[in-house]
Amino acid sequence: MNIKICATALTALLITGCAETTLTDQRLASEAAGVLGVSPASLTVTERRSEFGSGTYYSVRASNGRRYNCVITGGGPLAFGLTNPPDCAPNGQPIRQRRPF
Secondary structure, eight states, rough: OOOHHHHHHHHHHHHHHHHHHSSSSSHHHHHHHHHSSOOOGGGGEEEEEEEEETEEEEEEETTTEEEEEEEEEEEEETTOOOOOOOOOEETOOOOOOOOOO
């Protein structure tokens, strides 16, 4: 029984830790650039937080001074590093997330 608890705890740590390593700031900027129609080099990730099961929330600042808030799902080991395109909105506006169903 203790082995099952340890295995479950280890699995949870691996899953949450791997999402951080596969979704680098450069990858988040690149994904947002594709949605916003700008060059990835013109975006800088300024904030980020990951929530298990709901995605990674982050903010980007464009070279022209505009700011956007984005959320991206996937990227973890259960998704084999694959992500859905991020949903982004200008700072101060709600993010309208697409739902798969």
